[in-house]
Amino acid sequence: MRLTVDHLTRYSYDTPVRSVVQSHRLAPSVFTGQKTLDWEVTVSGGTAGARHRDGAGDTVQGWTIAGPVTEVLVRVRGTVDTEDLSGVLRGHRETVAPDCYLRETAPTRTDAALADLANAATGADPLSLAHALSAAVADAIAYRPGVTHAHTTAAEALALGEGVCQDHAHALIACARARAIPARYVSGYLFATEDGTPHEAAHAWAELHVPGLGWVGFDPANRSCPDARYIRLGSGFDAQDAAPIRGIARGGAREAMDVTVAVQQSAQ
């Protein structure tokens, strides 16, 4: 599937800031399921820093914006050819050991309820278990925007029984870890088809490490594994660690953020 992305993030400050520094994970991952045809990130008034590929295989690009500025626009535009690999992250070069992703972070901490949910899941082999965990999370947390926020933890989302893709991913990571399966958070884009899938085009899901297969993506929010509708950007322990844009402004201004994302299918 050929997907085009137009993703605009607007940061505005109520008083001019002296400078802004950002770190981006905004390039499509390099693996068998994705071929990037063209891709461009622009930052208003920004100077591109050096780029590197980190241990998890993500392309990281630094930006500095000299002030005073009251607005920073980050625009991502590009086209990617995707292929359905049933969620398997094949051909992805990375050095971080999977065991690293057994580490707990605040939003992915396993409480008793998450542990119970995880332990109730059964599977004849690790892959079936992973599917069972993903299904369990999808059953336990209904998709509903607006009830959770950026800092809601997996445990809180489970207690609410509602949340968005970020909460699903956090909960699945917590459950997987409870079953000694390394798991991580993935951020990317989703092409929402006309069948009424309500999810935003900026999307997140989880990857679980399955012996023999490697990293496999699971999207409890859509009860599926990532396929050709997904564009993968980067990963981390949790949403914050995997954030596509991290930034800090110098100066005491209040920051407001506004995001618009459009993912479209285009003719091959």
Place this chain on the structure above:
Amino acid sequence: MCLAAAMRGSGWADRCPATGLHKSWANGHAAGAGATETLPAASWLCSIRGQGSAGEAVAQFNEMFQGPGVETEVRIPYARLKDWVATMPQELRSLKQAEAEALFRRIGITFAVYGEGGDPDRLIPFDMFPRVFSGSEWARLERGIKQRARALNAFLVDVYGRGEIIRAGRIPARLVYQNEAYEKSVAGFVPPKGVYSHIVGVDIVRTGPEEFYVLEDNCRTPSGVSYMLESREIMMRMFPDLFRENRIEPVDNYSEKLRRTLASVAPAKCKGEPTVVILTPGHFNSAYYEHSLLADLMGVELVEGQDLFVDGEYVWMRTTEGPRRVDVIYRRIDDAFLDPLCFRPDSMLGIPGLMDVYRSGGVSICSAPGAGVADDKAVYTYVPDMVRFYLGEEPILQNVPTWQCGKPDDLAHVLANLPDLVVKEVHGSGGYGMLVGPKAGRDEIDRFRAKLTEDPGNYIAQPTLALSTVPTFVEEGVAPRHVDLRPYCLVGERIELVPGGLTRVALTEGSLVVNSSQGGGVKDTWVLAE
């Protein structure tokens, strides 16, 4: 009269424009955080046995004398000190002691513990009786320390790379990859010259003429080297004759060696003479004096996070002439405070974007972020294995024997010998969750027995050791006091060790606590030329 009122606004109570705060405040507050830099920890000392604990007399090695406890035959390195002490009149000694203290205070080398009350300008007691190593004793220590520093660095490069030592089953993956100090963000990165830990402080104790044990490795930012340098300065000023008589190896080239070491790991992108800086959390930090001394001796800038910024592919410092590029940062702050974009989004300290520049080879950071995984308490046990695995050598310096309670055989041994052992939590620190067998009552031992049985993997155990002593000036004259040693090994293009280190001494009789906040002092450490 309203004219006076009209003037009020123009602000005679002028404020520092940089921050809107008065200068003294503007510079301070946040700086207290940022580095948990301490002198060597005291917690281990509980694992070392002093005089006849548990009722039995233990022979303690006094480094000045042959034979246990009998002050008869003087060991050769101390030969000349015997007369020096014997002929020194009491008045001269008090005079010199006062002189030493005045010198320390004058140069400003005080040990400030902010936030703990007390005198922020407190001095660390200085004992004039030096601690002496013969050339051959030192040669062996030096080989052992360098070997360890090489192995630790090889380990760091490995675990951030392919993890061969883990694949080979020589160290459990969990200990490394789930360690708090393991930085995922630097995986796959090899710092210049393959060095993660550029200054390795190895804490060593001695129990006999040939018996040295490593208590702890410090791969991040070991402090205390200013005491090594200043103690020597003061001894040379006060007792020049001793230095004429004793052929003592110099330590004052440490700063030059440090500078060379740091410059040698400049990033490949740096052409010409690299610009080195020391990054300090600020003047409220207890080691601020040391930071400024090293900056001064090396002739490099002492910077705080606010002095540095990222622009494009490089890190720059703010100078009166405009931005100046920085190539090597010798940081004396913790990983967590380096870059708020990478580690602690809530931290106002640090340099946003620094890690991106670092990872793309625009700047070197010493010690490299992530180096802490090598000096973890649980990883410590495996350092001898690292020496064998990476260097194919037998370790020259021994660890304090440690039983991993997670291993069934070890656990059995520990449970059978609890009254003689020290039991520690693997991830505990500061002496919490620790059992000191010889000092514990039956109840406490039973309580630990239960804990151990329940969660053995969380504990390690070590024997108690009889720590060596060195003669020390005390109220009544000269008496033996327990000591430890921290030498500073420099690792860059070359690996170097200045002959000396920080000797700390427990000034209270029988005490094993050399920690400066609890009555510990420092001594000059001599290595004699062969």
Place this chain on the structure above:
Amino acid sequence: MLSRTASNLYWIARYMERADTVARLLEVGSRISLLPSAHGYRSEWDSLLQATGMAHAFARKYGDPVQRNIESFLFFDRDNPSSIASCITAARENGRIVRTALTTQVWDALNTAFQELKQLEREERSKLELSRLTDWTMRHAAMLRGAIDATLLRGPGFNFLNIGYYLERGDNTARLMDVKYYVLLPRVDFVGSGLDNYQWTTLLRAMGAQRAFHWAYGGDVTAAKIADFLIRNPQSPRSLATCTAGLMNHLGRLAKAYGRETQAQETARHLAAGIETATVEAIFDEGLHEFLTRYIAEAATLANAIHDSYLSGEMR
């Protein structure tokens, strides 16, 4: 040089100079309060506090301006950022941060002042004569100044220290004059009276310039002579002319060393020209208060330019 280091040096100088001025102010105040006055002695102190912008903070903490309290407020009170104790502590702390940019003698001077201050703070207040406190402050300010002049390398650090000194001193001279002319004097018809002259003399004395003035001008003390002495006379160590010349000199040396001029040099030239071209007649035509207020505002603009060009580290 690191911008932060330059900033610390600059503030060492400003704080020490300010401590010196506060001591002089205390001296003026206590002398004037010995005089009979239309308002009783209290209002004099109040005016002093008002002129320095500290009246509000004082009133909040102490209420009525009683001399004892004013002494505490201006000398010992750490809540008052411009008290002598606050200034000396701040100067010493700034010095500790840039210890390696100072010579042993300069550090000693700063540190000794601070250590003695701690002693003074321990002494019983009733045994401390005001004159002892003010003498002590001025002595230490002079010792630091001497140590800087005698031992410090004539590099950028020396220039930044001096810029701090001259900026603060000019500002303080202007404020002290303004205090005298428009605050101390209760009514305009006192101008030229015996009381007026006494107050001028007191002001000169506070600036340690009484004798110098007489050597330079002779005859009666008049407002015109004093204005000339404290504003235009390049021989007077505290005159605005001396301060602006000092600023020009040290900013000029920086421009030369760095091979470029900044906004700071331009602003300093403007400030200096304003002093050089002003005649006493013109000053009094404009109004002394108006003239001084303008100087203070322009000096503040210069301080901002220096900050932006050198101390903030934002300069590219």
